[in-house]
Amino acid sequence: DSVLNTFIGLDEGELSLGLADPLDSMEKEWFPNGFLSLDKEPQYGNDDYGDAEYLKGVAAANEMVKTSTSIVDPEEHADELERLQDEYEERGWKWWLAGANFDYIRYGTVGHPDRPEVNFWLPPQVKNSFLTGQYHGGPITSGDYDTGFYDTPALEIELQMDFANDTGEVDAKGHENQMRKDFKRQLAADLSAAAYIRISEDHLPVVNVSAKRDGSGHLLGTSLIIVHVLQDSIMKRGPDECWDLARDFCEQASNTNSTLFSGTLMRLVVHGGMKLRSERSRDTWTMSDFTDHENSQIAKLKSYHILAIRTYTSDSFPLFNQPMRQRVKPHPLKLTMYFLDDALKKLSTVEARLRPAEFNKVKYLWRGMRNMKLDAEQFFAEGGTELAPMSTTEDLRIALHYSTSAVPLIFRFEARGRSRGVEIGFLSLYPKEKEFLYSSLTGLILLNLSQKEEHQLLEMHENQSRQGHDNTLQTSTRQSVLQEELQKIQDEIAELGTAQSAAEGVQLYYVYDVRPMR
Numbered sequence: 001d002s003v004l005n006t007f008i009g010l011d012e013g014e015l016s017l018g019l020a021d022p023l024d025s026m027e028k029e030w031f032p033n034g035f036l037s038l039d040k041e042p043q044y045g046n047d048d049y050g051d052a053e054y055l056k057g058v059a060a061a062n063e064m065v066k067t068s069t070s071i072v073d074p075e076e077h078a079d080e081l082e083r084l085q086d087e088y089e090e091r092g093w094k095w096w097l098a099g100a101n102f103d104y105i106r107y108g109t110v111g112h113p114d115r116p117e118v119n120f121w122l123p124p125q126v127k128n129s130f131l132t133g134q135y136h137g138g139p140i141t142s143g144d145y146d147t148g149f150y151d152t153p154a155l156e157i158e159l160q161m162d163f164a165n166d167t168g169e170v171d172a173k174g175h176e177n178q179m180r181k182d183f184k185r186q187l188a189a190d191l192s193a194a195a196y197i198r199i200s201e202d203h204l205p206v207v208n209v210s211a212k213r214d215g216s217g218h219l220l221g222t223s224l225i226i227v228h229v230l231q232d233s234i235m236k237r238g239p240d241e242c243w244d245l246a247r248d249f250c251e252q253a254s255n256t257n258s259t260l261f262s263g264t265l266m267r268l269v270v271h272g273g274m275k276l277r278s279e280r281s282r283d284t285w286t287m288s289d290f291t292d293h294e295n296s297q298i299a300k301l302k303s304y305h306i307l308a309i310r311t312y313t314s315d316s317f318p319l320f321n322q323p324m325r326q327r328v329k330p331h332p333l334k335l336t337m338y339f340l341d342d343a344l345k346k347l348s349t350v351e352a353r354l355r356p357a358e359f360n361k362v363k364y365l366w367r368g369m370r371n372m373k374l375d376a377e378q379f380f381a382e383g384g385t386e387l388a389p390m391s392t393t394e395d396l397r398i399a400l401h402y403s404t405s406a407v408p409l410i411f412r413f414e415a416r417g418r419s420r421g422v423e424i425g426f427l428s429l430y431p432k433e434k435e436f437l438y439s440s441l442t443g444l445i446l447l448n449l450s451q452k453e454e455h456q457l458l459e460m461h462e463n464q465s466r467q468g469h470d471n472t473l474q475t476s477t478r479q480s481v482l483q484e485e486l487q488k489i490q491d492e493i494a495e496l497g498t499a500q501s502a503a504e505g506v507q508l509y510y511v512y513d514v515r516p517m518r
Contacts, residue, residue: 010329022304153246158273163211190263305343321388368403443517
């Protein structure tokens with residue numbers, strides 16, 4: 001925390017004040033003058049992000065007129081001042097749109113995707129993206145925005161078992177005894193055996209075990225278990241298959257002759273005692289519903305953590321990232337940055353608890369960047385650090401879209417355990433992006449560098465899904481090969497250039513295999 005706080009200019013006194021009322025403190029740094037109309041937010045001379053940069057540009061343009069040894073064309077000077085003013089006003093427009101995002105996330109209600117026109121809270125730029133069919137991440141429909149379509153189904157199961165005596169225990173530090181571990185493993189095995197499609201026990205994690213209570217809080221003598229049904233790219237099990245399977249489990253629970261009741265523990269399910277925790281929709285959800293989500297509860301996220309993450313997933317993300325990359329200090333959203341970083345640290349424990357078998361396996365993530373060139377030789381020798389929060393995805397096609405440009409660059413992250421980005425799809429405004437988010441100031445080690453066409457990248461993506469964690473790269477044994485490959489690609493770039501590749505109709509991507517350090 002101290003490293004980030006120093007970088008963003010957040011001192012202990014400001015943090016203490018911010019923690020006293022986090023939501024209002026965040027709102028004040030987004031709207032120092034209150035949430036005003038577009039023609040008043042922000043205005044020239046306000047102490048908002050961008051003023052200093054604008055005034056510095058104007059001063060430089062005027063100083064050039066005074067000190068230049070040659071005659072400065074008055075029209076050129078006027079054009080430069082006009083350009084700076086237009087840039088400033090555009091920045092103000094972006095902040096106003098960011099305000100609409102903030103308002104929607106903190107105070108709003110998620111609307112029905114088929115009726116976006118009646119959703120009062122929907123930000124205007126989002127409504128416009130539905131009309132054009134495009135947003136900053138590619139094609140979009142109203143059903144893609146803040147939707148439950150990609151969310152993980154959660155089953156709520158009631159068993160005729162005494163919670164205190166039959167399900168094991170968890171100590172104050174969250175460590176489970178052997179009885180609890182065996183209980184969870186057996187329940188997942190019962191569900192796996194009853195599934196009409198192939199699904200491993202690891203993809204049916206028990207995320208919570210508690211005593212069943214009535215509306216007055218009285219114990220009912222039964223146990224309540226929450227189970228997630230997880231997607232699997234290797235088995236081609238997407239959200240549709242997961243939700244269909246979850247619903248089938250619920251139907252089986254109403255039929256004592258079903259396969260479900262042959263399980264060691266599932267034979268104890270209360271008749272009809274299995275249901276979906278929520279439907280495949282976020283319709284009418286507010287910020288409190290996201291705070292109550294199982295993942296949020298496991299990570300002990302507060303409402304201000306939810307606000308920070310969901311705002312970052314909006315089209316306001318440049319307001320987080322640009323000041324970090326430009327080393328603006330203090331960061332205009334320093335408290336929001338602090339709460340975002342804190343939320344990601346808390347969420348980093350969730351996968352270890354929900355999917356322990358998968359946690360330490362290598363997972364490949366992708367990141368696309370437009371018109372980006374790197375000093376590859378320096379990167380190889382010294383590594384690098386991304387100053388801003390870093391978005392990655394497990395879907396290569398998403399990364400390819402984000403890299404669309406004359407010089408597309410693709411990062412492939414080899415990550416496992418705590419070096420893996422945090423999955424935030426359950427909070428994202430654009431969950432189809434399958435986003436894994438890294439904290440600010442994440443270090444990167446270059447493992448490999450290659451040049452590939454799109455079809456080669458897609459083949460690589462398909463192969464790595466099959467190979468899984470067995471495809472781990474070993475830096476120490478690849479350094480000489482990497483140096484040769486690096487020199488070869490640099491020679492090719494110098495010889496051919498981007499223009500020739502475009503002329504031949506072949507889009508080449510420069511692919512950096514990296515390993516993150518947290």
